[in-house]
Amino acid sequence: MFDLIVRNATLADGRTGIDVACKDGVIAAVDEGIAAEAGEVIDAKGYLLSPPFVDPHFHLDATLSLGTPRMNVSGTLLEGIGLWGELKPLQSVEDIATRALRYCELAIAKGIGAIRSHVDICDDELKGVRALLDVREKVSDHIDLQLVAFPQDGLLRDPTAKDNMMRALEMGVDVVGGIPHFERTMSDGAESVRMCCEIAAERGLMVDLHCDESDDPQSRHIETLAFEARRLGLQGRVTGSHLTSMHSMDNYYVSKLIPLIVEAGVNAIPNPAINIMLQGRHDSYPKRRGLTRVRELRDAGVRVGFGSDCMMDPWYSLGKADMLDIAFMGLHVGQLASLDDMAWCFDAVTENAARIMGLDGYGIAKGCDANFVLLQANNKIEAVRLRAHRLAVIRRGKLICQSNEVTFGLTVLSGAALNEARLT
Numbered sequence: 149m150f151d152l153i154v155r156n157a158t159l160a161d162g163r164t165g166i167d168v169a170c171k172d173g174v175i176a177a178v179d180e181g182i183a184a185e186a187g188e189v190i191d192a193k194g195y196l197l198s199p200p201f202v203d204p205h206f207h208l209d210a211t212l213s214l215g216t217p218r219m220n221v222s223g224t225l226l227e228g229i230g231l232w233g234e235l236k237p238l239q240s241v242e243d244i245a246t247r248a249l250r251y252c253e254l255a256i257a258k259g260i261g262a263i264r265s266h267v268d269i270c271d272d273e274l275k276g277v278r279a280l281l282d283v284r285e286k287v288s289d290h291i292d293l294q295l296v297a298f299p300q301d302g303l304l305r306d307p308t309a310k311d312n313m314m315r316a317l318e319m320g321v322d323v324v325g326g327i328p329h330f331e332r333t334m335s336d337g338a339e340s341v342r343m344c345c346e347i348a349a350e351r352g353l354m355v356d357l358h359c360d361e362s363d364d365p366q367s368r369h370i371e372t373l374a375f376e377a378r379r380l381g382l383q384g385r386v387t388g389s390h391l392t393s394m395h396s397m398d399n400y401y402v403s404k405l406i407p408l409i410v411e412a413g414v415n416a417i418p419n420p421a422i423n424i425m426l427q428g429r430h431d432s433y434p435k436r437r438g439l440t441r442v443r444e445l446r447d448a449g450v451r452v453g454f455g456s457d458c459m460m461d462p463w464y465s466l467g468k469a470d471m472l473d474i475a476f477m478g479l480h481v482g483q484l485a486s487l488d489d490m491a492w493c494f495d496a497v498t499e500n501a502a503r504i505m506g507l508d509g510y511g512i513a514k515g516c517d518a519n520f521v522l523l524q525a526n527n528k529i530e531a532v533r534l535r536a537h538r539l540a541v542i543r544r545g546k547l548i549c550q551s552n553e554v555t556f557g558l559t560v561l562s563g564a565a566l567n568e569a570r571l572t
């Protein structure tokens with residue numbers, strides 16, 4: 149007797165007609181035609197059952213603050229940072245927690261099972277840290293939050309950031325963050341990378357830096373990050389988020405750089421929606437896209453996951469907690485249009501992102517956590533194409549969100565008859 153069986157599912161690897169049985173929050177069996185009873189049975193009707201979406205780069209302390217105290221007029225990263233600086237002293241721990249909880253509700257309903265959220269530690273009261281540690285606990289039955297201590301104003305540029313970083317890690321923040329391209333000089337940026345990696349090495353933590361988030365072809369912090377990751381034996385535990393400067397770098401230099409990133413086992417998290425929105429702002433025409441070299445990094449063996457970064461905050465006015473929107477944007481901006489490439493974009497917001505975050509028990513196999521999203525799509529490419537409707541969200545073997553199938557768009561009038569055309 150199982151707690152739950154999802155019957156007749158298609159899996160991300162293409163297998164069809166699969167039953168997935170769950171017991172005590174984990175997957176007990178994955179097979180065709182499981183002949184057993186269960187407390188609850190969900191008929192997947194042949195649709196795609198995936199492990200949950202994973203957002204490996206987000207800012208829960210800033211989300212849903214759009215318009216307070218004002219809008220970002222220039223649309224640039226730097227005005228966004230300035231605007232966030234205006235907002236920080238105005239908000240309370242409760243304000244941050246309330247917004248973060250609202251976002252988590254949206255994310256859970258969209259089938260996101262884990263979020264890596266940066267939390268700004270350039271605030272001596274550590275309001276964001278206090279709020280998000282509380283939220284992490286409150287939502288843990290429904291979604292996993294991993295927090296990154298993020299010195300938004302610069303680990304060296306802000307006089308108390310280093311102390312605050314150590315306090316945040318003591319309080320239970322999971323990952324060491326940084327922003328080397330925002331330090332005062334290139335050498336300070338390099339020093340901040342070294343400091344972040346040494347803090348992580350001493351404490352056995354992961355590192356995830358906002359790294360080279362600019363259009364500056366001379367920015368070299370990813371090179372330093374790869375150097376420090378290798379020097380300190382942090383292979384697999386270090387991530388460069390954004391890496392937009394790689395879009396503008398000289399091709400010869402990149403031909404040297406990518407093997408260094410591979411050698412150091414550094415992961416990459418492009419954030420396609422925010423990168424295409426913020427980068428190239430100082431260009432006339434042609435305007436650079438700013439997305440890092442996704443295909444080249446991936447093909448060289450770098451683990452690449454797509455993040456969403458922002459929703460309705462000082463940097464980005466849109467968003468709906470939908471990782472399929474992010475995959476869709478990454479597909480277009482990265483020109484990832486072959487069948488394999490399109491399917492890979494789905495992996496970038498599921499499996500790859502989960503591995504970058506180091507999530508245990510992720511996947512659909514016996515012994516994995518019984519966490520799924522059922523999508524109204526027949527395969528991964530269709531899921532991205534349609535930004536597929538979520539039919540069910542299951543967490544630790546329990547159905548936590550459910551929705552009816554939807555019909556898509558076309559109503560064809562033929563004489564007096566009214567026919568609906570399903571596009572799935």
Ligand code: FE2
Binds near residue numbers: 207266358457
């Ligand atoms: Fe970010």
